[in-house]
Amino acid sequence: MPLPFLTADRAFEAADDVALPFDDRDRWRRPYRPGPWRVGAAALLLLLASYVLFAAVIIALAGTPGAAAVVFGIALAVIAASLRLLRMGVWVSAQGLRQVGFFTTRTLPWAQVVAVRTVQQPVRWLGLPRTLQGQALTLVRGARSGGEPTPLMTTHDADFLGRPDAFDRAADTVEAWAAEAGH
Numbered sequence: 001m002p003l004p005f006l007t008a009d010r011a012f013e014a015a016d017d018v019a020l021p022f023d024d025r026d027r028w029r030r031p032y033r034p035g036p037w038r039v040g041a042a043a044l045l046l047l048l049a050s051y052v053l054f055a056a057v058i059i060a061l062a063g064t065p066g067a068a069a070v071v072f073g074i075a076l077a078v079i080a081a082s083l084r085l086l087r088m089g090v091w092v093s094a095q096g097l098r099q100v101g102f103f104t105t106r107t108l109p110w111a112q113v114v115a116v117r118t119v120q121q122p123v124r125w126l127g128l129p130r131t132l133q134g135q136a137l138t139l140v141r142g143a144r145s146g147g148e149p150t151p152l153m154t155t156h157d158a159d160f161l162g163r164p165d166a167f168d169r170a171a172d173t174v175e176a177w178a179a180e181a182g183h
Helices: 036-062 065-087 164-180
Strands: 089-092 096-100 105-109 113-124 131-141 149-154
Touching: 036 065, 089 149, 089 164, 096 113, 096 164, 113 149, 113 164, 131 164, 149 164
Parallel strands: none
Antiparallel strands: 089 096, 096 105, 113 131, 131 149
């Protein structure tokens, strides 16, 4: 079964001369592949879920269906968490820009985007409180939203840690989407 949220469109890598080589611009897409840290964490969660599912089967065979249902529910929650972890990131389409977090998703129409730019600033390492000097792709919204730059992705998050070229390609692609939308 193909999982479209795991792969970025490979057309960007194939066509270097075209900034936005997509046929269907109305479809939400992530302009980069998930990084090895994110995929590794999701794989570990899925491995944990397989053990929990096996425990649910053993509990069900032991004759306590209520406890088996609880453990099965825990396994489903772990699977849902790993899939949500893989879905996190920045998504773009003709409608706007979407930032998918673990618990929240924010969608911003291109009309409300003032600027998308790459800046050198202190960034959080893998989302932890520790900060390092790095690059961040920031989003500047309209004056009604405060106008403060919001970091969309950084060189030290789970998708780009140790992959500066991938960050540059992804940042360029998001900036190209914003430029095409007129910002």
